[in-house]
Amino acid sequence: MGAIVRAEQRTEAASVEEGQSQYLTFLLGGEMFAIPILNIKEIIEYGSLTTVPMMPAFIRGVINLRGNVVPVVDLSVRFGRKAAAVTKRTCIVIIEIETGDEKQDVGVVVDSVSEVLEIPRTEVEQAPSFGAKIRADFIRGMGKINGKFVIILAVNHVLSIDEMAMLGQAGGAEPEILAPV
Amino acid sequence: MEFDQALQTFIMESRELLEAMEESLLGLESSPDDPDSPDNRDAIGAIFRSAHTIKGSGGLFGLDGIVAFTHVVENVLDRVRGGEVPVDGDLVALLLSCRDHIGMLVEQIAVDAAAQPDKETEATGIMLLNQLKAYQAGAKGTAPAVTGARVQSQAPVITTLPSGGTVESDNWHISLRFSHDVLRNGMDPLAFIRYLDNMGKIVHVVTLPDAMPLVPDMDPESCYLGFEIDFHGDNVGKATIEGVFEFVRDDCTLRILPPHSRIEEYIQLINELSEDKIRLGDLLVNSGSLTRKELDEALCLQALSAESCREKSPTQDICQLGEILVKQGMVQPELVDAALGKQKVAKENKVQESKLIRIQADKLDQLINLVGEMVIAGAATSLLAQRTRDPALHEATSTLSRLVEEIRDSALQLRMVQIGETFSRFNRVVRDVSKEIGKEIGLSIGGAETELDKSVVEKIGDPLMHLVRNSMDHGIEKAEIRRQRGKPAKGTVHLNAYHESGSIVVEVGDDGGGLNRDRILAKALEKGLVTANQTLSDQDVYGLIFEAGFSTAEAVTNLSGRGVGMDVVRRNIEALRGTVEIDSREGAGATVRIRLPLTLAIIDGFLLGVGSASYVVPLDMVMECIELDDAERQETRESNYINLRGTVLPFIRLRDQFRELGKAGRRENIVVVQYAGQKAGLVVDELMGEFQTVIKPLGKLFGNLKGVSGSTILGSGEVALILDVPALIQRAVSKEAQLLAYGL
Numbered sequence: 054m055g056a057i058v059r060a061e062q063r064t065e066a067a068s069v070e071e072g073q074s075q076y077l078t079f080l081l082g083g084e085m086f087a088i089p090i091l092n093i094k095e096i097i098e099y100g101s102l103t104t105v106p107m108m109p110a111f112i113r114g115v116i117n118l119r120g121n122v123v124p125v126v127d128l129s130v131r132f133g134r135k136a137a138a139v140t141k142r143t144c145i146v147i148i149e150i151e152t153g154d155e156k157q158d159v160g161v162v163v164d165s166v167s168e169v170l171e172i173p174r175t176e177v178e179q180a181p182s183f184g185a186k187i188r189a190d191f192i193r194g195m196g197k198i199n200g201k202f203v204i205i206l207a208v209n210h211v212l213s214i215d216e217m218a219m220l221g222q223a224g225g226a227e228p229e230i231l232a233p234v
Numbered sequence: 235m236e237f238d239q240a241l242q243t244f245i246m247e248s249r250e251l252l253e254a255m256e257e258s259l260l261g262l263e264s265s266p267d268d269p270d271s272p273d274n275r276d277a278i279g280a281i282f283r284s285a286h287t288i289k290g291s292g293g294l295f296g297l298d299g300i301v302a303f304t305h306v307v308e309n310v311l312d313r314v315r316g317g318e319v320p321v322d323g324d325l326v327a328l329l330l331s332c333r334d335h336i337g338m339l340v341e342q343i344a345v346d347a348a349a350q351p352d353k354e355t356e357a358t359g360i361m362l363l364n365q366l367k368a369y370q371a372g373a374k375g376t377a378p379a380v381t382g383a384r385v386q387s388q389a390p391v392i393t394t395l396p397s398g399g400t401v402e403s404d405n406w407h408i409s410l411r412f413s414h415d416v417l418r419n420g421m422d423p424l425a426f427i428r429y430l431d432n433m434g435k436i437v438h439v440v441t442l443p444d445a446m447p448l449v450p451d452m453d454p455e456s457c458y459l460g461f462e463i464d465f466h467g468d469n470v471g472k473a474t475i476e477g478v479f480e481f482v483r484d485d486c487t488l489r490i491l492p493p494h495s496r497i498e499e500y501i502q503l504i505n506e507l508s509e510d511k512i513r514l515g516d517l518l519v520n521s522g523s524l525t526r527k528e529l530d531e532a533l534c535l536q537a538l539s540a541e542s543c544r545e546k547s548p549t550q551d552i553c554q555l556g557e558i559l560v561k562q563g564m565v566q567p568e569l570v571d572a573a574l575g576k577q578k579v580a581k582e583n584k585v586q587e588s589k590l591i592r593i594q595a596d597k598l599d600q601l602i603n604l605v606g607e608m609v610i611a612g613a614a615t616s617l618l619a620q621r622t623r624d625p626a627l628h629e630a631t632s633t634l635s636r637l638v639e640e641i642r643d644s645a646l647q648l649r650m651v652q653i654g655e656t657f658s659r660f661n662r663v664v665r666d667v668s669k670e671i672g673k674e675i676g677l678s679i680g681g682a683e684t685e686l687d688k689s690v691v692e693k694i695g696d697p698l699m700h701l702v703r704n705s706m707d708h709g710i711e712k713a714e715i716r717r718q719r720g721k722p723a724k725g726t727v728h729l730n731a732y733h734e735s736g737s738i739v740v741e742v743g744d745d746g747g748g749l750n751r752d753r754i755l756a757k758a759l760e761k762g763l764v765t766a767n768q769t770l771s772d773q774d775v776y777g778l779i780f781e782a783g784f785s786t787a788e789a790v791t792n793l794s795g796r797g798v799g800m801d802v803v804r805r806n807i808e809a810l811r812g813t814v815e816i817d818s819r820e821g822a823g824a825t826v827r828i829r830l831p832l833t834l835a836i837i838d839g840f841l842l843g844v845g846s847a848s849y850v851v852p853l854d855m856v857m858e859c860i861e862l863d864d865a866e867r868q869e870t871r872e873s874n875y876i877n878l879r880g881t882v883l884p885f886i887r888l889r890d891q892f893r894e895l896g897k898a899g900r901r902e903n904i905v906v907v908q909y910a911g912q913k914a915g916l917v918v919d920e921l922m923g924e925f926q927t928v929i930k931p932l933g934k935l936f937g938n939l940k941g942v943s944g945s946t947i948l949g950s951g952e953v954a955l956i957l958d959v960p961a962l963i964q965r966a967v968s969k970e971a972q973l974l975a976y977g978l
Contacts, residue, residue: 103953104847105932106892107939115932115945115953120607122930122945122953157933214934 075171076196078203079146079163082129082137085203086163087170087196092148092208094158096166099143109220110136113162116145123147125160126212132187137164152214159212172196177205241343244291246592248340253659255284255333260661263326264676274321281329282311288336290480293429294421300339303359307332310369319369328369330662332362405437406475408463409489411445414456416485423457423482430478434467595688598648605638605645606928612638613926613949639926651691653740654682657729659695660702664727667706674713674724675706681731686738690830693810694740697803701742701826702727704800709746709824719821721745734829737812737854743825749818751775776816776824780804811943813960839927839946839956842905843920845894848954850927850946851916855907855959859921862902876915878906885915886966891941907959914963927956941965 076087077096097118102125104114111130115122125145129137137143142165150157180192185204193207258277285308292300307329313319338355408430412423430436442460446452465475472490479488612635619631657679668675710716710725717723730741751772758764758778780800807814812830831837831852839850866876875884885904888894904915927946932955936942943958 101950101952103945103955105936105939105942105955106847106894107941108936112935117947117951117953120610120930120947122932122947124933124935152934155934157935159935218935218937 074174075169076203076205077146077169078167078198079144080165080167081163082134083164085167085201086128087172087203087205088146088148088208089205090169092150094147094149097145097147097160099139099145099162111220112217116160118147118158118160121158123158123160125162126217127162128211129162131211132191137162140164148208148212150209150212150214157214159214161212170196170198172198172205178202180204241295244295245340245344247291248288249337251284251288252333252337252340253655255281256330256662257658258284259326259330259333260665262321263323263665278311278315278321282308282315285311285336286477287480288340290429290477294425297339297343299359300336300343303332303339303363304336306363306366307336310366313369325369328362328365332366335359335362406465406467406470407491408465408475409460409487409491410463410479411442411460411487412457412482413485413487414453414458416457416482418455419482419485421482421485423459423461423486426479426482427461427463430463430465430475433474433478434465434470436463437466438462438464593648602645602649605642608638609642609926609928610947610949614951615949617949642926646687649688650685651688652682653684653686653691653694653731654679656691656695656698657682657731660698660727660729663699663702664706667703671707673706673710675710676724676726678726678728679730680728684731684733684738686731686830690738690810693806694828694830697806697828698729698740698742700800700803702729705742705744705746705824705826709744709748711747715747738830740828740830741825742828743823745823748820748822748824749776749779749816750820751818754778772818773815776818779816780814811958837927837929837956839925840905841922841925841948841954842903842916842918843922844888844892844918847892847894848922848948848952849888849918850925850954850956851905851907851959852927852956853924855909857906857908857913860904860906862904862917867902876904878913878915881913883913883915885917886962887917889917889919891962891966909960909963912963914959916957916959916962929956 075090077090077093078085078087080086102114102116105112105124111127113125113127115124117123127136129135144163144166145160146163146166147158147160150159176197177194178197180189180194182189185192187204188210191207191211193205195202196205258280262274262277262281285304289301289304289308292304310319311329314321314325319325335355335358338358342352342355410423416423427436427439440462442462443458445458445460447458452458467474472492475490476488479486612631616631616635619627622628660679661677664675664677705727706725710727711719713723716725726745728741728743730743732739754775755764755770755778758775758781759766761781763778763781764770780803804814807828807830810830812828814826814828816824816826818824838853840853840856842849842851860878862870862876870876874887875882877883883904883906902917902919903921904917905921906913906915908914925946925948929944930946930953932939932942932945941958941962942955943961944956945953946956948954
């Protein structure tokens with residue numbers, strides 16, 4: 054753990070043209086997902102997380118990443134599943150998200166990271182219209198690895214800052230009215 | 235100095251000069267009745283100097299547009315200074331427009347150094363020039379004004395102008411010796427001579443290459459040349475000629491002899507300059523400044539006086555110029571003293587100036603960031619030291635943290651600027667707006683020396699502008715109404731700033747009609763912002779005008795009344811972690827009070843624990859901490875207030891508010907916080923004491939989160955959230971109101 058994977062500075066468009074991309078695969082609730090490695094800045098060990106109150110559950114909290122405060126998202130909760138239990142292999146993957154002309158780092162909690170794989174363009178299928186049990190716009194495609202499918206995530210949708218901030222507003226206020234303390 | 239850098243300096247200086255010019259012009263306008271009062275004379279002088287300096291430095295950069303325009307303005311100002319043109323409102327207004335035009339030209343240069351003014355600007359310029367003509371009609375020497383300022387390329391070394399050669403005794407004689415560094419400092423000696431030519435006629439120039447070393451020793455970047463110039467100009471004074479060389483004053487030796495100078499002065503000149511005396515004498519003869527006979531006489535006289543001096547004071551080779559002059563009865567001793575005094579003052583001014591250093595803001599920000607990191611690292615060190623229980627280490631770290639604290643304070647001090655500059659910009663705004671809306675309104679400024687963070691100052695300008703305009707448009711009544719109400723016809727807007735318990739307060743006030751409570755309430759009901767059965771304090775009602783789309787003005791004017799603005803003002807101020815409130819007395823005026831944090835980077839915080847998490851509250855809000863004992867805990871199970879020495883103190887249970895899981899600690903404490911006159915309690919588990927808090931923004935993701943204003947990193951490396959106390963209280967208030975409304 055604690056290994057740092059630096060993203061290669063290649064543009065996504067270029068790699069698409071080449072017909073293949075590199076993906077980081079990871080496990081989440083027993084299921085395998087993949088993220089294009091160009092978005093990934095580093096992978097760190099899970100720890101010393103500060104919860105932020107009055108935020109929806111999928112925002113686990115914030116961590117200190119070498120002097121910068123970075124929000125951490127629990128992907129399981131974001132997908133509408135149960136919060137991931139923290140184990141020895143739990144990691145935080147730091148992903149760079151572009152919103153407009155701003156860049157923001159966001160951490161993502163995953164059960165364990167697997168490996169960096171190359172999935173040729175030809176081996177990526179369209180997302181199914183249902184059945185994945187994840188919002189369709191979160192899925193960029195289905196990659197085939199050794200005859201099995203992995204879900205390639207559309208990072209900018211899954212971790213859309215604007216959407217999460219809006220949910221934050223709603224998530225912070227609504228339950229309090231409905232459930233008096 | 236790089237050319238670009240030099241140009242940046244020019245632009246910055248010009249902005250400052252233009253600001254000073256505006257201030258003086260406004261001062262002049264406010265007391266035009268007595269044009270000869272010393273204040274007004276100073277103001278005119280200052281305006282003239284500003285224009286002159288801009289023209290001069292503009293010339294150095296070949297900014298012909300600025301030079302040409304400013305030259306005309308300067309001419310008019312010169313006539314004003316000389317009392318030939320009376321100062322009146324129209325002239326000041328015209329000069330203000332001219333100032334704006336120069337400002338526009340400078341800003342265009344700032345965007346693109348090679349920019350040509352666009353058509354619109356050019357048209358404005360021509361219009362202003364035409365208006366200025368009325369004031370300069372009949373003035374001599376204005377002919378070369380517009381076109382003459384253009385720098386012509388001339389043969390560089392020795393120039394004898396066609397009209398020269400004739401012996402004219404009423405020529406000025408100018409001796410120039412440039413220092414070696416003049417080129418390196420970005421100055422072109424030729425530019426000055428060309429510029430001089432614009433002011434009159436250069437009759438004769440002799441270039442002195444004597445200081446030129448042999449070719450192998452020569453540094454092509456050094457200037458080795460000197461010039462002897464004979465210059466003829468009508469209406470040209472010594473100061474004007476000196477003014478030409480103002481920018482190389484430190485880089486050259488300049489001697490100016492007026493027409494019909496005494497022969498001794500030529501001698502003095504010959505003595506002072508380093509070149510071979512005989513040769514120099516010949517030069518002067520050649521150039522027509524002196525006749526051969528005069529030179530011989532002079533040399534003779536000099537030998538004599540030198541001898542007589544040596545007899546009196548053998549240690550001194552040649553008497554001081556002043557002494558000789560006095561001795562020979564040419565100058566009165568008092569005059570010399572006065573001149574010396576003046577020199578001294580000038581020198582002191584110079585020393586003061588050089589104490590200021592211009593620094594790029596981002597360098598400063600980087601320093602502040604580093605200091606911030608140091609504060610965090612320091613906190614981590616003291617935490618470790620405390621664990622070791624080693625008293626010596628403990629002492630060492632506490633010394634260190636004290637030093638770090640001092641460094642932090644002085645680093646932050648660097649960013650502090652006085653608010654006065656921002657305030658004085660409103661002089662012009664108030665003047666222009668009052669003309670526009672036809673009300674007579676003055677501006678009074680207080681607390682101009684109050685300091686606050688530069689980034690705050692930058693962002694406060696727009697909200698203040700809104701508020702001042704609002705005050706003028708809505709607040710201050712028309713003159714006849716004012717008279718009816720027994721107030722002076724002239725309204726006043728005041729700007730004031732002062733420090734108050736760790737924050738800074740900026741006030742925008744007026745002596746107008748004040749806010750009409752009923753009208754605001756009626757409007758709010760109409761807009762559905764409040765319900766009829768709500769009881770609202772005056773503060774609440776006045777606060778309604780900050781709601782979006784709220785305006786009680788009957789007519790939408792150019793300035794305000796559209797209902798946008800006040801909500802923007804509040805948003806801007808809240809973005810600075812500040813608050814805004816209104817004080818109003820019907821018929822006597824309203825005051826908008828903006829409360830801002832002193833700095834945006836680091837605060838003194840108070841660390842508290844709730845459950846497993848730590849939170850920071852700004853220390854200056856914390857009044858006291860009290861323990862909530864068992865009896866009180868029982869009592870307050872259902873209600874959220876306690877009896878604090880006879881007064882009711884409502885409190886917020888942070889544990890509930892944050893939905894912190896797990897049992898409450900064995901002990902609970904109340905932190906009593908005060909903000910804007912209100913007191914409230916925060917129930918927490920643990921009190922962890924003072925903590926220097928470096929504020930780290932939480933980012934856009936938490937933008938909608940109310941009650942948390944930022945985060946910081948603790949010594950342990952963990953992140954702690956900074957609580958936004960007013961927002962928390964606000965949240966608690968609205969939550970309770972909602973719960974009661976739902977009948978839950």
